[in-house]
Amino acid sequence: MALIVQKFGGTSVGTVERIEQVADKVKKFREAGDDLVVVLSAMSGETNRLIELAKQISDQPVPRELDVIVSTGEQVTIALLAMALIKRGVPAVSYTGNQVRILTDSAHNKARILQIDDQKIRADLKAGRVVVVAGFQGVDEHGSITTLGRGGSDTTGVALAAALKADECQIYTDVDGVYTTDPRVVSQAQRLDKITFEEMLEMASLGSKVLQIRAVEFAGKYNVPLRVLHSFQEGPGTLITIDEEESMEQPIISGIAFNRDEAKLTIRGVPDTPGVAFGILGPISAANIEVDMIVQNVSHDNTTDFTFTVHRNDYDKAQKVLGETALKLNAREVIGDTKIAKVSIVGVGMRSHAGVASRMFEALAKESINIQMISTSEIKVSVVIEEKYLELAVRALHTAFELDAPSRQGE
């Protein structure tokens, strides 16, 4: 008999009909003998509705009070599911974050979980009840309601699984697993049976928005086996787990991630002196602009070129800030490009395989795709290319790294 934490997101509980379907699913697991803790988000759209309501009172709602309002979203869904389970003859009980109790810090709207009291839940499980817990919320030491920030329900699920030492934390969503790349771009994309936490982190941060990054980090830290599954379709999903001993069969790379939300900025001809990187990125950071890739190459003539990428929405702001910096540093010029895309190959396998990067560059070269920037980590190689080549690049890499689904190859 396994102890499983199951998390269902907003679209999975978006209507009463969907909640009934979730209840059917939970009942089936219960009947198979598993102990179940179910974590729910608010009905899709509800959190936004509540935030809008608060914004009618104030553009900058008081964070403590905003949490009081938005936390009602999950409070409704947990009780509805508990009712639906009881209607099916499955004993169930709902708990808010406060009732569990999920203790967080007092950083309202983006609180972090400090501790989870597992006593009530264990007692209920022992009594044969399914425990339905509100995701995304907790309570601070003063008894004030807190929320974990967007996507926090995944984190609640993982944290509960860690606290309860659950056998698995299942995240039900609208995709049936993690794919080698986006199936809309590469029809031969394959669902992965397994992926490591590290790979998942790289995939997630690169735009495969299946799981909240924080939840994956949390799962990795506490070694909670995490499984991504489709809410209403059968299937094994994708298991996200620790990096087991690398077997012969392990592919060199697990997937190809991409992102077309970025823009590139270059400041040319800056004096190559200590502190120049901070001189350039300090003002960008002070303007609250997040920087992704940063590349600085070796200098020539004692000056260097410095390139970084930002979210496209921040491009204009970043360009203005950089222009001021250029004047101050007596730089030659500032150039930028919004028509770029980032493509990354991700895989723990590349740690022990030489030549992975060159194989990537070769595949791109074969398609005459020019590489504008390169950045690498231990389990990832990212390149920036012209946006129009994105699909071509992803498909070429998917084939080059032998990720294409064999059964669908001939389609």
Next chain:
Amino acid sequence: MALIVQKFGGTSVGTVERIEQVADKVKKFREAGDDLVVVLSAMSGETNRLIELAKQISDQPVPRELDVIVSTGEQVTIALLAMALIKRGVPAVSYTGNQVRILTDSAHNKARILQIDDQKIRADLKAGRVVVVAGFQGVDEHGSITTLGRGGSDTTGVALAAALKADECQIYTDVDGVYTTDPRVVSQAQRLDKITFEEMLEMASLGSKVLQIRAVEFAGKYNVPLRVLHSFQEGPGTLITIDEEESMEQPIISGIAFNRDEAKLTIRGVPDTPGVAFGILGPISAANIEVDMIVQNVSHDNTTDFTFTVHRNDYDKAQKVLGETALKLNAREVIGDTKIAKVSIVGVGMRSHAGVASRMFEALAKESINIQMISTSEIKVSVVIEEKYLELAVRALHTAFELDAPSRQGE
């Protein structure tokens, strides 16, 4: 500096604009130097919306889980008002019933308040904050959310005022006070400056639906001065308080209540033996039908007639039950009438004034209104008459007992 508990109902917080108006009002009181605890209902319609949602899952929603859902209604309004106050520079904090903590029994959907912890509220008041509390809800000893049942926000207000020994509990509503009778029926009806708890109970239970009966009982028991005021109009309202020494000026009766929701049933010619009343009303009660007036007159020929009133909605059911009883008791017949109305005069003054009832009967006789049933209590005389005479009777009594507004007499 007074400590005042103010309660605003669903229509007073029905929209964001209304909540802003309530915030303006609270701010004004705060600036006048009062310490304030504000109790709120859910936005009007919201509780019904939430119940409907639950009923989509189950016709008979699990009471514990239903409370989890419906309690979110007030949770939203308290945070919105706290935000609106803070926006106005008035320090404020919101608390759910659980956060206060308002301890209740575990009778979900109709819980009773057992105890209120006043520590947090006192600390906040001392720190200069307005405390905004969710009405209608509490928490039981197991930490489960409970609700007090419909209209329970009035009860929360009174209970908080009692626990805090507040100087006054103000109930803001959509009328500007308690009237001598319904102004829609008698244009000379006057707002009462004062009324006793006992009178208010009789008025309320007879259909002057200004305050929840439970709240009035509670206020009377703990001697909390209760004031009914209009949410958005200025005015002193009506103070509901203990029966002070009767002064010369005290009117004999305070008001005239009426009710056209009842129907009358008579079982004729039942044997006048011990236990016959139970034999008749036992089955009615077993069928979950509430009985209001009961009249049994002296017998003749060892049989008697037994008459009682029920809510019109229960008339058909009651008639069927009574028909079966009649067969069993060998009664002569069962007759009934749904076209009746009950009119009552209410006033603590009648305790010390003889002839109040006869003055009532005289006034009705003058208008040729036949009295079908009579029932009296220490501070009330009720009669049942034909429904079509209702308005005439109320106006005649209003004049006979000198309740007409002098200033409006000539209108």
